[in-house]
Amino acid sequence: MAPDFFIQDTLTVAHDLIGKELRYNHPHYGRLSGIITETEAYTQDDPACHAYKGKKTNRTWPMFLEGGHIYIYMIYGMYRCLNISTDIEGCGSAVLIRSIRPLTGLDTMINLRQKPIQECANGPGKLYNALDIDPALNGKKLGDSLDIIDSNMSINAIKRTPRIGISKGKDLLWRFVI
DNA sequence: AGAAAGATCTTCT
């Protein structure tokens, strides 16, 4: 992506990430990638955001990094979710990557998930396991290991809906999906 | 120190 793509309004980033290619260069399995089909925006004005009101903790600090850094957190004790920080440094905001359509490394993903390909990466926790992302990437910048590529996909209809699995901020249409 | 909630997934009915 253009260098400053992530250093802008979180809603814009969440919307524009739909149709882009998420690419992970796995140390053992090689390239695993897919087209992003679902995202959600979280800003520090938002009650559902981990960094609500600028709350910076041992968990949430990567959200405050300059746009384009990786934020990985564990949820429900067993799953991890992948986010990309947005906006300028010091702003606690990010986009949650909720779903991808697998593009390369399909066999690997099927192996890792033990599911048919359509169900390998159609959810935040599933996507994380399908790519087998290294948790040590938390707080690192997008780059050689994990990156988002400007694909030339033409996107028809991006829908806006309420976000999933939250108890606050349900009125905001901050989920983007094809 | 203890408790409660949590940006989910799977399995079952």
Added chain:
DNA sequence: GAAGATCTTTCTA
């Protein structure tokens, strides 16, 4: 559609 699995993080006392 509902519930259980499972445990980290954060808040409260």
